[in-house]
Amino acid sequence: MKLSEIKEILNADVIVGEDKLDIEVKTAFGADLMSDVLAFAKAGSLLLTGLTNTQVVRIANVLDIAAIILVRGKKPPVETISMARNLQIPILTTKYILFETAGRLYSKGIVGCLEKVEPGSE
Amino acid sequence: MNPAVNKSEDTLNKYSFNIEGGNFNDAGTVSTRIKSILKQKGLPNDVVRKSAIVCYEAEINIVSYARKGTVNLTITAETVEIEVIDEGPGIPDIEQAMEQGYSTANQQIREMGFGAGMGLHNINSYSDKFDITSEVNKGTFLKMIINNPQSTKDL
Amino acid sequence: MDIGTIAKELNLKVISASDKMKNIVTGGYTGDLLSDVMANSHEGDIWITRQVHQNIVAIATLKEHAGIILVNSCEPAKNTLEKAIAEKVPILVSDLPVFELTGKIYNLLAAAK
Numbered sequence: 001m002k003l004s005e006i007k008e009i010l011n012a013d014v015i016v017g018e019d020k021l022d023i024e025v026k027t028a029f030g031a032d033l034m035s036d037v038l039a040f041a042k043a044g045s046l047l048l049t050g051l052t053n054t055q056v057v058r059i060a061n062v063l064d065i066a067a068i069i070l071v072r073g074k075k076p077p078v079e080t081i082s083m084a085r086n087l088q089i090p091i092l093t094t095k096y097i098l099f100e101t102a103g104r105l106y107s108k109g110i111v112g113c114l115e116k117v118e119p120g121s122e
Numbered sequence: 123m124n125p126a127v128n129k130s131e132d133t134l135n136k137y138s139f140n141i142e143g144g145n146f147n148d149a150g151t152v153s154t155r156i157k158s159i160l161k162q163k164g165l166p167n168d169v170v171r172k173s174a175i176v177c178y179e180a181e182i183n184i185v186s187y188a189r190k191g192t193v194n195l196t197i198t199a200e201t202v203e204i205e206v207i208d209e210g211p212g213i214p215d216i217e218q219a220m221e222q223g224y225s226t227a228n229q230q231i232r233e234m235g236f237g238a239g240m241g242l243h244n245i246n247s248y249s250d251k252f253d254i255t256s257e258v259n260k261g262t263f264l265k266m267i268i269n270n271p272q273s274t275k276d277l
Numbered sequence: 278m279d280i281g282t283i284a285k286e287l288n289l290k291v292i293s294a295s296d297k298m299k300n301i302v303t304g305g306y307t308g309d310l311l312s313d314v315m316a317n318s319h320e321g322d323i324w325i326t327r328q329v330h331q332n333i334v335a336i337a338t339l340k341e342h343a344g345i346i347l348v349n350s351c352e353p354a355k356n357t358l359e360k361a362i363a364e365k366v367p368i369l370v371s372d373l374p375v376f377e378l379t380g381k382i383y384n385l386l387a388a389a390k
Contacts, residue, residue: 028376029374029376030307030374030375031309031327031375032308032309032310033327036309040349040374050310051310072317097307098308098379099305099379102307102376102379102380103380103383106376106377106381106383107383107384107387110376111377112373112375112377112380
C-alpha cells in the first residue's frame, strides 16, 4: 500500500515527506516503548507511536523504518521535524488513537511484523 | 581470497566513541555511526542490525544513568565486538537488573519511551556473547560480541 | 461483546480473574505509556499493552477497563499478577504483536456493532 493511501485511511497530515508519499508499505509496528521498537520492528515497516521526541527518528533511521505515524494528533517538536527532514524519514500525524489507527490499517490489509533475529538466522 | 588483504588486526577496524551522561539530544548518535561503519564495510544486514540494537540500548543506559562513557568497536573477519565502559553509579544487583521489567528509570526517561526494564534483556538476547561487570559508585563494563556468519575477510 | 468471547476468538491465555469473563468490552485502547492510558482510555475498554509493571493493574482498576491483554507472550511481573488476582482484574496474554492483536480486536468489535 502506498503511503498516500495510508494518509487517506487515517485522515493524516503530512509533517515531513510530502515528496515520499508514493513509497510502498506492507507491515506496521505499534509501540510506545523504544526498546520494543528496537527489539522487534522490521525494516521497511510503518512505526505507529505516541512518542514525538528525537529518539523516535533516530531509532527509525537505525532500523530503516519506512515512515513514522504519530497518533492522538501529536505534533512533534521542531528538533524532531528537522532531524526527520535531514534523514528523509516521513512523519504523518493522525487524530486517531493507536487502537483506531492500527485497527483501520489492519482492516485495509496492512499486516503486523514481529521479527526477532535469532542467532544464526539468515 | 588474497591473504594480503586480510587485515583483521588493522587499526582501521578499531573505533572509539565518547558518550556524555544526561545528554538525551545526542543519545543514539554513536549507534547511528556504528551502523553506517558496519554497512560501509559490507557486513551482513543481520549483523549490522544486531550491533546497532545492542549499542543503542547501551548508549541509552549511559545517557540515562552514568556521568560519561566510552564505546569501543572492533571489527574482525568473524565478529563485531562492542565494549561499553561507563563511569557512574554502577549496578548493585546485576541479576535483578537483567530481569525483564526491572528498572530504576525516572519519569523523564520513561516518558521518552525508555526505562521499561528491557534494555539489558535486549542486549543479552541480541548478542552472541554478552559479559557484564559492575562496581557500585565506579561504573559498569559491557562487552557484546556479534558473530559474522559470513566471515567478511576483505574488510 | 464480553471478554470471554474475545479470549476464545483470539486464543488468549487467561492468567487472572477467570471469573470475570462476562465483563463487557465497549472499546479498545492500545498503549504503553501509563500517563497516556490514564488520561485517554475509557471505561469498558480492553487495554492492549506490553507493559508488565504492577501499575497497569492500578490503572485498569481506576479506569474501569474490561481487562488487560499483554502482547508478544509477555509474562506479567510477579507482583503484577498478585495485584491482578487481588483486584479481580482480568489479564490475558496473546502471542501476537500489538499491531496485529489490535487489528483483530478492532475487527471483532466492529463486527459486533
